[in-house]
Amino acid sequence: MLAVVDDLPIAGDVLELACGTGQWTSRLAARARSVTAVDAATEVLAIARARTASPSVQFLEADLFEWRPPRRYDTVFFAFWLSHVPPARLPDFWHTVAAALAPGGKAIFVDDGPAAAAYEEVLANQPTPAALRRLDDGSQYRIVKVFHDAQTLTDDLTALGWSVRIRTMAGNFVGIAEPPTSSG
Known part of the structure; x- marks a missing residue:
C-alpha cells in the first residue's frame, strides 16, 4: 500500500498529519521539497525520527485536534488517520486541513474502507x-474507528465545500481533495 504515494500528486512542501512511526514519511520526503510530520505521541515520533534519514523532514509533537498550522503547505497528507477522527470533529478537522493548504494545494489521504471492519473488534451501540484495539503486549484500548465508505465521505466533503475524488483500492480508499476557494 505504501507504493500508492508514488502515483499521487505529492510535491513541494508537505504536511503529514498523524505520521505515527514514519511509515509513510520517507516516501513523502523522496517526493517533496520538505516534510513537516506531526503526531501527538512522543514514543512514535522517536521511532519516526530513527527511521527517517532525510534532513528535509521536521517532526512536531502536537494534538491534531488543538494544533493550528503555523504556515501553509502545497500538500497535506494523512494515512489511516481519518478513520480515527470522531464524526462530530470532522468539519473542524477539515477546516484545519484547509487552513494548512497553500493556494492550489491538495489534501491527499489513504484509509480503511468499510471492509476493514471485518478485521476489527467493532464496539456496538457507542455514541462515537x-x-x-489489542496490542502485542496484551494491552487493549478503545479507539475511535469510523469505517467511511467512499460515496458518503465524498458527499460529506462536498457539503463542506471541498472538491474530492476518492478511489477504492484493495479494500482501502485513496482521496485527493481541494478546499473551498474561500478557505483560509
Missing part, C-alpha cells in the same frame, strides 16, 4: 464509532 469505536473498536477495541
Whole structure:
C-alpha cells in the first residue's frame, strides 16, 4: 500500500498529519521539497525520527485536534488517520486541513474502507464509532474507528465545500481533495 504515494500528486512542501512511526514519511520526503510530520505521541515520533534519514523532514509533537498550522503547505497528507477522527470533529478537522493548504494545494489521504471492519473488534451501540484495539503486549484500548465508505465521505466533503475524488483500492480508499476557494 505504501507504493500508492508514488502515483499521487505529492510535491513541494508537505504536511503529514498523524505520521505515527514514519511509515509513510520517507516516501513523502523522496517526493517533496520538505516534510513537516506531526503526531501527538512522543514514543512514535522517536521511532519516526530513527527511521527517517532525510534532513528535509521536521517532526512536531502536537494534538491534531488543538494544533493550528503555523504556515501553509502545497500538500497535506494523512494515512489511516481519518478513520480515527470522531464524526462530530470532522468539519473542524477539515477546516484545519484547509487552513494548512497553500493556494492550489491538495489534501491527499489513504484509509480503511468499510471492509476493514471485518478485521476489527467493532464496539456496538457507542455514541462515537469505536473498536477495541489489542496490542502485542496484551494491552487493549478503545479507539475511535469510523469505517467511511467512499460515496458518503465524498458527499460529506462536498457539503463542506471541498472538491474530492476518492478511489477504492484493495479494500482501502485513496482521496485527493481541494478546499473551498474561500478557505483560509
